Amino acid sequence: MRLNGRGTEADRLHSGEFSAAVEALRADSADDPDFSSQLEAQLAAEEERAADAVALAEVLLPMLAEPLGRASQPSGRPAPRPAAAAGPRETPGIADFIDEMLAHERAPRPGPA
């Protein structure tokens, strides 16, 4: 939902129904000392899996888009780096620069070596 720009809705869901469900689970398993850590691990694994899927999609989409003849690029992909001009040329507007910046920020970063 956040990747679709529905951050507020996602936050509401996370702090509302989702948190309530997690709390209910914890309450049901209060006598299991390992349950909480298992739940945390499972949630972290799911979060990582979702992030991996998003990263994979961001890599695959441009590759698929070309053969499919799509003109537009997915918004999450950073704009390709154009070659700098040797002399004056038409430059994009400031808002376009900001778009590029935001695309860079959204792009997955390489993990630590």
Place this chain on the structure above:
Amino acid sequence: MTTATLEKSPAGGAAVAPAASAPASSGSKAAPTLLIGLDLGTNKSCVLAGAPGSTDITVSKVIPSVVGYVKDGIVDGIIAGNARILYGEEALRQMLHVDLVAPLAQGVISHPGAAREFLQHIRAVADPSGRAEIRAVVGVPANAEEPAREDIRRAAQGAFDRILLIPEPFLAALGYRDDSRIKQPGYVDPVVNSLFIDIGGGTSDLCLVQGYFPTRNDQISIPFAGDAIDELLFEELGRTYPNNGLSRITVRELKEAHAYVGASRKPLDVKVVIGGKGRTLELGDVIGRACNALIDRIYPALTSLISRASSDSVVSLLQNIIVTGGGSQVRGIDTVLQKRLADDGFEAPKVRLAGQDYQRYVAIGALKAARAARENQWQVLLG
């Protein structure tokens, strides 16, 4: 609290939301919008403000980045209005009566509480009525990592309503650009092909600006700038003139008055007052060594960025190397860098100083960016 960027949201971030999903201003009467361009510097911050849809600048101030918490037991009336917190020049004027806290160190927030107070002060300076919806573009050091950005967003909650964080050297290029001359033949647009060296208090930021938004590879941030020179000076003055009694603030003032790079400018006799008595110190070597350390740090980064420029752009790039920020006031920095490049065989390099507005270019660029930003590019700060 959740979310940190427009769409991707690491847990634990400041409460920000995509602009598209933000609620409209509350209340029956919509608040006026005020745009702010902010260079949030380690030592000095520059704030410019203006209304959207115009080119007017309603507020333009350079404010020392310092918060002064009034000490306990100060007699009533010593501090105007018996204020508990002072900011900027006022805090420095009352340094005997306040605990001075710098909200930033090396370009990033080091005291979150003081940073929050300082940004609230910035807001009050820009919008004394306190009624406006504030949208601020804030400069961040080149290559600032997400935690540092997140700290700024957190500190800005309650001060600003919407925010955009943009690397400082890119904002400096936008600010330096003379928009009225872009179409003129012969005008070299710094946004098209230039290399900016922005030397501040905490960091020196170098950035290739080549007609597209600089990638991480196009920017280098070095945690060595004005403060580091102050520290070197302070230590060396302590060795050369033991028990000199000079405060760090005095040492900074000495640097700002006499900083130079290149060959020794000895003798450089400076009169200071120590223990109430006038004394002349010879500072030529001390200042030269401290300031030349800056060149030693910047130069490898400069050549590294030049090597990353494409071969068909590098010749004109070498003609457009611009030094800005407080470090541009170090005498000889342009000629020394230019000579080193030439001596190393770079083709006809030309290093220039940004000029008298060196303290304002980042903020000017930030205000331009604020005026140009699309509605859905702003991050909404909740709370």
